[in-house]
Amino acid sequence: MTKTQHCLHCDTANGMVQFDSRTLDVEYKNLKRAVHRLSGWECQSCQEIVFDGDSANRHAEAGDQLIEDAQQAVAAKMKRVRKKIGFTQAVAVRLRSGGGHNAFSRSKRADAPPPQALIVLMSLLDRHPDPVEESTLR
Numbered sequence: 788m789t790k791t792q793h794c795l796h797c798d799t800a801n802g803m804v805q806f807d808s809r810t811l812d813v814e815y816k817n818l819k820r821a822v823h824r825l826s827g828w829e830c831q832s833c834q835e836i837v838f839d840g841d842s843a844n845r846h847a848e849a850g851d852q853l854i855e856d857a858q859q860a861v862a863a864k865m866k867r868v869r870k871k872i873g874f875t876q877a878v879a880v881r882l883r884s885g886g887g888h889n890a891f892s893r894s895k896r897a898d899a900p901p902p903q904a905l906i907v908l909m910s911l912l913d914r915h916p917d918p919v920e921e922s923t924l925r
């Protein structure tokens with residue numbers, strides 16, 4: 788007999804059905820990663836999923852790892868473009884931070900992703916590196 792539970796999300800009686808050994812994808816931007824052997828409850832009415840403790844932890848960790856991977860990919864791209872167009876790190880830090888006195892140390896911390904406008908700018912410079920002189924940015 789299938790185990791069921793009341794769904795707290797949509798209030799359907801016996802809406803939650805137990806599952807185990809399921810593989811679900813965690814997605815973030817253009818990255819995707821499968822998490823295997825997940826167990827928990829899924830509502831047949833509203834599709835709400837409640838993971839069991841261990842599955843919830845592994846699913847959350849996979850999501851955190853995906854975000855970290857995405858940020859590292861952005862950081863690697865920024866560094867590659869910076870070198871390609873010949874910017875010094877000091878100029879890159881000023882562009883990134885707006886130029887505060889502790890901008891350098893802040894830029895070293897991985898927990899501060901670059902602003903979207905700078906990512907767009909660096910992507911443009913990656914494709915069209917010619918017109919920028921570093922001296923124009925001082």
Ligand SMILES: [Zn+2]
Nearest residue numbers: 794797830833
């Ligand atoms: Zn529900």
